[in-house]
Amino acid sequence: MLKELNEKKTELKRLSEEYKTQRNELNAEASKLAAKRNELNKKTKDLINEAQNYKNLRDENNVMVKEHKDLRDEINNRANEIYAQIDTIRGDNNLAGPSIKDIRKDIDRLEFAQQTEVLSTSKERELVNKITELRKIYNAKKQQLEGNQELKELLTKAQDIRDEASKEHTLLSEYAQKAQEYHDLMIATFKEADKIRAESDGAHKEFVKYQESADEKHKKFIAAQKEIRDIDKEVRKLKKGETDGRREISKADMRKDAEDIFDKFKAGEKLTTENLMALQRSGLL
Template sequence: MLNDLIEKRKKVLAESEQHKNRRNELNALASKCARERNDLNAQTREYVEEAQRHKEERDRINKDVQALKDERNKYNERANALFEEIEAFKREHGNLQNRGIKELQKQIEHLEFKQQTEVYSTDKERELIEKIKHLKSLVKEQEAEFEQNKEMRAKLAEARELRRRASEIHKEVTEKAELAQQHHDLMVEAYRKADRSREEADRAHQKFVEAQEAADEEHRLFIACQKELRDYDKVISGLRKKTRKTKVTREQKAVRKEAERVFQQFRDGEKITTDDLLLLQRAKLI
């Protein structure tokens, strides 16, 4: 029975070592996954901060764009008023054959706005630019008719100057709008990167949880094995003590029997040796 218990204890000890080693491996894996998750979360925060910077810059530039548009529109409104006076003068003198300058300017503004805000293929954009150039040439042709009138010439010069300023501002509007769009695109890309790294962090966290739970289970099994080993040790120790006690009892009985035989010889008057005397003392017969 004792040998069987010892063999079973060896098996439990081996199982305990397996659970301990597996637990340590899983804890190491959980730590690795936790580091990856933390790195990815930090990366996500960096991407979000980057996106926020681009968003703030985009919004700041868009405010500048709106202010420039307001300024450009004021110049265009003043220019339109002058061109309206010029058109009235032209109608009054019965010389209006083609589309008025104001109407042409409105068409030009509309086309320039479309060029700024809409996306065209290379060919379509080239066609749009050519159309704008054509309309501007028509404006110049009609404006030339007023060069002979001093008052109209002054109004026309002022209107042209206002248009020039509006055109310069429109150019700046276009440049800033493109820059704002660049920051917007960079913001969107940074948010996309943040989403991807956040998803990777979530996956790493899930692996961490799974590894940690598995490690906890292995630790539970390891502790159960340790308890079972302690139980085996108690039983085996008890059996060994009992075996030793039984062996001592048998030895004591044998000594007593032999001592009684020697004592009987002593009583019968036979000679006994020193060893016999020691045996009798050991058996407490003398």
């Protein structure tokens, strides 16, 4: 029985060490994955902060776009009022042809498209030619109208106002371009953050898998250690039983020897000192 228990204990010790080694290896790998996950989470957070900063800059520039657009439109409305006066005088004086206000609007619309839209080479060439043609018509109409002093003064005033509006439009375009650039940076940075977050999620899943495996090995290690302790208790009980058994046998032998000596004493035989001591140990004296 003791041999079987000792053999089982030896096997459990071997398994216990194996579980311990495996647990430690798995925990080490889990720690690496946790560190990787934490690093990726930090990168994700930094990228989100960076993207948020781009968003704020985009919004700030969009505010400026709106401010300059409102100012440009306000100035253009002033110019349109003057062009309306010009059209009235033009009608009163039978000055035929397209309205100089409408020509100016067409030029502004086409110039805005040229500055803000992405065009092919052929389309841009076509647009430039059209703007050039309208400018010629505008200048011809302007010369026609400048023959009238009142019209000339109104045209000069309208042109000054248009120049002021053009400056606001230029600023509007600059802020719009910056807003678009920051918007593109924001989108790209958010996409990068999503990519890094996906890597972090993958690392976390791997971490959980290794951590669960390590926990399972640890449970097996603990179970093996408990079984070893249980075997040690059983071995101690068995050894104690054997020792107690040997003691009982020894006492019985001693009693029998003492009774033999006592019988000799009663028969009149002379006892030695050793015989007397044996009788004392047995309790017969």
